[in-house]
Amino acid sequence: MSIQNDAGKILLFIYDSYVNDKDSVSPEKLLEITKWGGNKIDRAIQHLKDIDAIDITFNLGDVNGLRNFLLEKVTPIGIG
Numbered sequence: 001m002s003i004q005n006d007a008g009k010i011l012l013f014i015y016d017s018y019v020n021d022k023d024s025v026s027p028e029k030l031l032e033i034t035k036w037g038g039n040k041i042d043r044a045i046q047h048l049k050d051i052d053a054i055d056i057t058f059n060l061g062d063v064n065g066l067r068n069f070l071l072e073k074v075t076p077i078g079i080g
Helices: 003-019 027-034 038-050
Strands: 054-063 066-074
Touching: 003 027, 003 038, 003 066, 027 038, 027 054, 027 066, 038 054, 038 066
Parallel strands: none
Antiparallel strands: 054 066
């Protein structure tokens, strides 16, 4: 799969959680739900940040190759 395809799947999960006020999205939750490797998810998250689909802050450390982050919001680009 391509990074864009992976990013689309991650964005859909993030959007659903964001809109439905479910638990916040965390690295651990993404690893658990997707069953993907941390590096694959990290590349998809970075792509979403690069295209301004999400506002996210990366923190120190990682979980299985997926950098720790704090999701701030899904932007209008990520919704459209």
